[in-house]
Structures are given as structure tokens and as C-alpha cells.
Amino acid sequence: MTKILNADLHCHSVVSDGTLTPEDLAARAKANGVELWSLTDHDEIGGQARALAAAKALGMRYLTGVEISVTFIGHTVHIVGLGFDAENEALAQGLRDTRGGRKQRAMEMSDDLARVGILGAYEGALPFVGNPELISRTHFARFLVESGVCKETNEVFRKYLTEGKPGYVPHRWATLKDAITWITQAGGMAVIAHPARYKFTPNEEYALFTEFKALGGQGVEVVTGSHSAAEYVTYGHTAREFGLAASRGSDFHSPAESHTELGTLPLLNKELTPVWELLGSRIQ
Ligand code: AMP
Ligand code: MN
């Protein structure tokens, strides 16, 4: 097999909080020169068969993917799973359970926004929702932009929907142990998504990486749309320190909202072991 350089192993479709179909994402990845692609919808693998079929039709290699929402020491952390068997029943059940509380949470978010005079946010978010089990903060953000409360989604996440701001409802997601177990028992690799996003203290971050590794996690995103160039270097060191493979992914959600396009990030530093080198037999 020729050496893969342009892998994009993190993005979202209408099956979670992206705005494009799996087919449109595959075409966009291919057009941007992606050689190995993965669709990683939040808490949901309902788009995997379509993504795989679209990738194959375009002659692009594919790894199954998912991004699982986890609560770790009171913070939300995202764990990407790659190369698992998408038919695995324990994984499917775990993801169903993880999705389970989203509707109730959304209604509470709407009630909280009503307290500051923003009415009808639940009903307003629904037209943006592609998957009724997967209503997310992103859909509320699109409603707040459409209704003129904010100019763009970044402004929404500065003023609303985040800790201490109107519309924020704390939620208990999967445990780190469960998420890693579901992924690895389905034959896949667990990867810490965008570690710089969590605003952990050094001790908290050390605890995350230590526990992740002890529970069987094998990778970390180093080059992602959520990291700065300096953070590519920082987390490249962290990967080596913890003996983790490195991943690369844009976290693309939407042509209108995402500043990082599929397949356009810098390549991984040659000193790092790419996750796809350990996942050779899982590549389709
Ligand atoms: P949820 O899973 O419902 O809590 O929604 C999380 C999603 O909200 C993330 O996957 C992002 O798509 C979006 N999000 C969270 N924080 C931000 C931010 N600061 N800027 C833009 N999008 C964000
Ligand atoms: Mn998202």
C-alpha cells in the first residue's frame, strides 16, 4: 500500500450536527485530495454505511468513525473511535444510551434561554436537526444566528450555551471507561479528540491522558481544526510522552461555519506514528 499522507479523520454530517450529507462530504474530501477519510458524527454511527459507500465509489480509503461525548472529572471530553466494526451491538447500544438524554436537555436549554427573553428556541432549533435523536447545541446556535440574536455561531458560543451563560445545561455523558471499551471491543482505536479545547489544568490533563492510556486508549488528535500551530507541537510532544499514535482531522461541520476545510490542514510531523499505521487492517 502506498504511504498515506492526506488523512482527514474527523468531520460531521447531517446525521449529527454537520450541514452536509455523507455523500457531499465524501465528494468534498476527495476534491481536496483526501486519501483516507472518516466520518465521525457525534454519538451516532447511522451515517457509516453511506459514508463508506460514497468513499468507495470515489476511490477513497475509509475508516469507520464516531465522536463519543464523555464526562471526565466534571468536564465534557470527546473521544473519537476509528476502525471499529459498525455492526457491533454493544457499541450501538452504548451510543443509543449516550444519545438518550439529548431531547430532555434541549428542552431545558430552551427553558433557560426563555429566562433571558429568547422564546421558542427548541421549536426554532428543530428545523436544523437532521437526526431527531441528535439535537445538539450547534442546532440551537444556528437558530440564534437565523433569528438575529447573534451574527455567527462563534458569537453564540461566547455569549450563550456554554458554562455560566444562558442556555447552558450540564449533562452527564458516557464515562471514559465505557467509551474506550465500546470502541476497542468493537475492534477499533480510541483517540482523544482536540485536547487543547478542554481548558484543563496541567494536572487535570495529565489525569486524562494517564487514565485514557490505562484504559486502552491508543491515539490523540495532534493536527486538528481546533488547534493552533503551537498546539500541534505541544500535543505532538504529549503523544510521544504517553506513547500514543497521532491523528489528523479538520472537524469540518459546514461550508458556512467551519474555518477549517476538509483535507487542508498541515501534515503530521514525521516523528509521530500516525493512527492509520496501526489501523492498516481496518482500512476499507
Ligand atoms: P453538544 O454535543 O450538544 O454539547 O454540542 C457540542 C457541539 O457544539 C460541538 O461538537 C461543536 O460542533 C459545537 N461547539 C461547541 N463549542 C463551540 C464553539 N466554541 N464554537 C463553535 N462550535 C462549538
Ligand atoms: Mn459538533
Ligand code: MN
Ligand atoms: Mn468535538
Ligand code: MN
Ligand atoms: Mn467533532
